[in-house]
Amino acid sequence: MGESLSFVQHFEIWLRAYLILSLFSFLYRDNVFYKLSEHIFAGLSAGYYVGLIWQTVIIQQLVNPMVDNGHWWLVFPGILGVLMFTRLIPKWSWVSRVSLAFVIGNTAGIYIISSLHGLIFPQVASTILSLDTGNGFAGTLLALLVVVGVISTLIYFYFSKEHTGLLGATARVGIWFIMIAFGAHFGYTVMGRISLLIGRAEFLYYEWGGSLSQIF
Amino acid sequence: MGFWENIQHIDRRWIYLLVAIAVFFPMIVVMHFPIEITPEARQLYEAIDALPNGSVVMLTFDYYPSAMAETQPMSIAALRHMFSKDMKVLTLSNIPLGGPSIAERVTREIALEYDKVYGIDFVNLGYKANYVAVMHGLASSIESIFPSDYSGTPLRDLPMMKHVKNYRDIEFIFVVADNATVDYWISIVNAQYGKPVGSGVTAVVAPKMYSFVDAGQMTGLLGGMKGAAEYERMVDISGSAIRGMDAQSLVHLLVIFFVIVGNLGFFMSRGKDGR
Numbered sequence: 001m002g003e004s005l006s007f008v009q010h011f012e013i014w015l016r017a018y019l020i021l022s023l024f025s026f027l028y029r030d031n032v033f034y035k036l037s038e039h040i041f042a043g044l045s046a047g048y049y050v051g052l053i054w055q056t057v058i059i060q061q062l063v064n065p066m067v068d069n070g071h072w073w074l075v076f077p078g079i080l081g082v083l084m085f086t087r088l089i090p091k092w093s094w095v096s097r098v099s100l101a102f103v104i105g106n107t108a109g110i111y112i113i114s115s116l117h118g119l120i121f122p123q124v125a126s127t128i129l130s131l132d133t134g135n136g137f138a139g140t141l142l143a144l145l146v147v148v149g150v151i152s153t154l155i156y157f158y159f160s161k162e163h164t165g166l167l168g169a170t171a172r173v174g175i176w177f178i179m180i181a182f183g184a185h186f187g188y189t190v191m192g193r194i195s196l197l198i199g200r201a202e203f204l205y206y207e208w209g210g211s212l213s214q215i216f
Numbered sequence: 217m218g219f220w221e222n223i224q225h226i227d228r229r230w231i232y233l234l235v236a237i238a239v240f241f242p243m244i245v246v247m248h249f250p251i252e253i254t255p256e257a258r259q260l261y262e263a264i265d266a267l268p269n270g271s272v273v274m275l276t277f278d279y280y281p282s283a284m285a286e287t288q289p290m291s292i293a294a295l296r297h298m299f300s301k302d303m304k305v306l307t308l309s310n311i312p313l314g315g316p317s318i319a320e321r322v323t324r325e326i327a328l329e330y331d332k333v334y335g336i337d338f339v340n341l342g343y344k345a346n347y348v349a350v351m352h353g354l355a356s357s358i359e360s361i362f363p364s365d366y367s368g369t370p371l372r373d374l375p376m377m378k379h380v381k382n383y384r385d386i387e388f389i390f391v392v393a394d395n396a397t398v399d400y401w402i403s404i405v406n407a408q409y410g411k412p413v414g415s416g417v418t419a420v421v422a423p424k425m426y427s428f429v430d431a432g433q434m435t436g437l438l439g440g441m442k443g444a445a446e447y448e449r450m451v452d453i454s455g456s457a458i459r460g461m462d463a464q465s466l467v468h469l470l471v472i473f474f475v476i477v478g479n480l481g482f483f484m485s486r487g488k489d490g491r
Contacts, residue, residue: 027232045313052312057345060363110348118403118433126431185423188440192286192419194239194467195441198460199285201239 010211017208020200149177223481231474238470242462249465251458256429257446260414260436264297264388271387272304272380276401277322278347281314283394283418289444289457290392290416291322297451299330304376305338306386308362310347310397316340320366335374342366347397351404355383383409388435394418398425402433416443 005013019040022033062078065071080102086095127150129143155167156174163171267273275294279287298305307323309315319340327338341362344350353361358381359371371377379385389411391401398415406413412435417425419440428434438447441464444457 028229049312052343053345056343061344064363107348110352114348114400114403114408118407119399122407122431122433123427126427181423185420188419188423190471191440191442191464191468194235194464195286195419195460196282197235197467198239198441198463199456201236201463202243202285202456202460205240205243 005211005214010215013207013211017204020204024200148173153177220481220484223477224485234470235467238466239463242466243459247462247466249462251442251445251449251461253446253450254439254443256426256437256439257443258436258450259429260390260416260438261297261447261450263412263414263435264294264390265301267301267303267387269302270304271301272306272385273298274306274308274386274389275319276389276391276393276397277307277309277315277319278311278391278393278395278397279315279318279418280311280394281318284314284318285456285460286418286441286444287392287394287416288318288322289441289455290438290447291318292326292455293444293447293451293453293457294390294392294416295323295326296329296453297447299326299332299337300451302337304380306341306376306380307338308341308350309343310350311395312343312345316343316366335369336376339371339374339376339380340366348400348404351400355405355409357382383411386411389413391415392417394421396421402428406433416447 019037022037025031026034062074062081066074066078080099083099084096086092127146129146131140131143135142152170152174154174156163156171156178158167158171161167264273275291275298277291295305305323307319309319319342323338323340324334327334332338341358342365344361350361358377362371364370365374383405389401389405391398391413393401393415394417398417398421401413401415405411413433414436415425415434416438417440419442422437422439422443425434425437425439429437438444441457441460444455445461448455448458
């Protein structure tokens with residue numbers, strides 16, 4: 001950190017460092033500094049989110065188009081949105097089901113298409129591989145492995161018949177594939193969590209350390 | 217109580233301390249662990265590099281500040297790559313907290329280095345709620361979803377947006393995400409509108425994404441800080457991901473050591489108990 005920092009920049013860095021160290025202090029034991037930082041985070045997030053939604057959705061997508069462009073029909077989704085608040089009044093909470101019905105119907109329609117067209121069909125197609133992949137014996141072996149893995153894992157999740165005999169043996173093969181997948185996920189998760197720690201450590205070392213060295 | 221029994225009951229705070237030392241040590245003594253480029257990262261780099269100079273690309277900042285250590289280096293490396301090829305960059309975020317402001321700060325910082333001008337070379341659309349609706353809406357009209365940019369300037373007043381109306385005007389979408397939005401960029405924007413999508417995701421999200429790459433639905437993938445370091449290496453910059461990989465590798469070695477010692481302790485203790 002070569003350039004000289006202003007008072008505001010120093011303050012910002014020290015505030016961030018205080019919050020980071022307060023949250024890390026939980027690793028030693030629960031304490032008041034940790035609780036305070038946690039509450040500040042929760043409160044700030046909620047406040048920021050409400051403000052953001054008010055500006056980007058209510059004002060930009062509802063009020064402005066109605067007032068400036070005369071899109072009066074937007075009053076209907078606006079009413080549906082207001083009806084959601086009837087959930088706060090027990091006697092009238094049933095009215096919110098009208099809005100929920102619209103949201104559920106709309107969402108189901110969108111998600112069914114995107115799931116089938118964008119996820120299930122392409123993924124199934126990529127599982128149906130030719131044994132002659134053009135990558136020699138290793139390619140053929142991998143293609144077979146994908147087929148065995150998919151089928152055995154699906155059978156593990158087939159609960160309409162007891163897992164005995166051939167079905168049970170195949171399901172046990174499926175468990176191996178599931179465990180290997182869990183292992184890969186866990187390894188990546190460890191890597192991800194360490195990365196977050198490294199990010200904060202780099203801030204403390206380079207930025208807070210830079211501020212410290214300028215002050216003292 | 218012997219050594220192996222003691223290992224079984226060690227106070228976890230000693231482990232935290234060792235991890236902390238392993239994280240800070242490479243910042244003092246630079247170690248330069250090797251960084252291999254994976255085929256998925258190379259595929260993403262080559263897809264962007266193959267675009268003609270001046271192409272319009274979309275770069276998403278779909279991540280919370282908590283994931284910045286992994287994802288921000290990807291965004292920075294991608295912006296340097298894109299600006300070095302004089303591409304027009306359209307940024308947006310499907311995450312309310314952090315994403316839009318990170319996009320604004322990072323893009324403007326990198327743009328300064330390449331003498332790029334806001335509104336002509338890059339535009340930050342900001343955030344809009346309900347990303348599924350946003351992704352569908354951008355296909356017909358960007359302006360209908362984002363009437364104004366992050367700062368409130370109407371899109372019609374931005375020169376770059378006169379030629380960028382919907383997905384048809386965008387050559388490539390680079391999704392940087394720490395959550396499930398990337399699934400929808402694939403299942404909606406790639407599958408239904410045919411736009412090539414590449415992604416840089418946090419390590420937690422990465423394993424699931426490999427099936428999209430294998431199926432040809434995703435054009436390249438960066439996974440976690442390692443993926444970010446790979447992209448930095450290909451763009452030929454020395455960023456925070458490359459710097460962080462020393463600590464990452466050292467902590468991984470430490471975790472492997474803990475797993476071996478923990479298991480040895482378990483089996484040795486079991487042998488003594490006769491269980």
